[in-house]
Amino acid sequence: MTEAAGEIAVGAKLVSAAYVLDASAAKAYGEAIESPARRHPPKGIHDDAQAARTAGFSAPIAAGEQTIAVIAQFLADNFGTRFLRGGRIDIALTRPVFFGDTLTSHAEVERVEGERAVLRIRVENQRGESVLTGTAAIRIAEA
């Protein structure tokens, strides 16, 4: 595994390319979970329009893990094993993400604590609204 070269200096800012969470993400969700026959209920807020509306959403929403995967990939792309071996994220999902949304990941190095850097992280949708906020910790040195 090669090392990524994301800058670790307090105040350094990183922004990802735009990522469209398109219909393939909805399909991937359906394939990653248990067969519908074993699910309870068989369809839910991630793959059924009526279930989503009943829960108060205008359309099926992405699973939280899918938005988390977007920021995790961003951190892995920028920091490689410094994130994947010994890294950590603490996040809140602050707004629903709909299939078709365009997501952009942001990170800013906030401080250095011992052998780790703490980053403020955020994922925004195409309207500039935060859908995920929190912190990440990465090792300063390779393992």
Place this chain on the structure above:
Amino acid sequence: MRLQDYALLIAEHLKGGNGGVHAEHWCEFREPMRVGQAIKTSGVITAAFRKRGKFYFTLEYESRDAATDQMLVRQAITSVLLNDKGEMR
């Protein structure tokens, strides 16, 4: 149960559990998982509480290499049940 598909767990352990909305998550990455690697995952519901009229639960779980028992990932998810009248069984 497949990784991170906790709908069945909700149905089994939480009354009124017919799905949840992911609210918070922490995750510690110890070692990357490899394609083809056999993984075992275990978890426990560590908290169930009400806040602003909604029912929340926290599930902590860890994934290890099935052969060597090496820790790969530890994480916890906090979700709000879609059914406000939810409670632990």
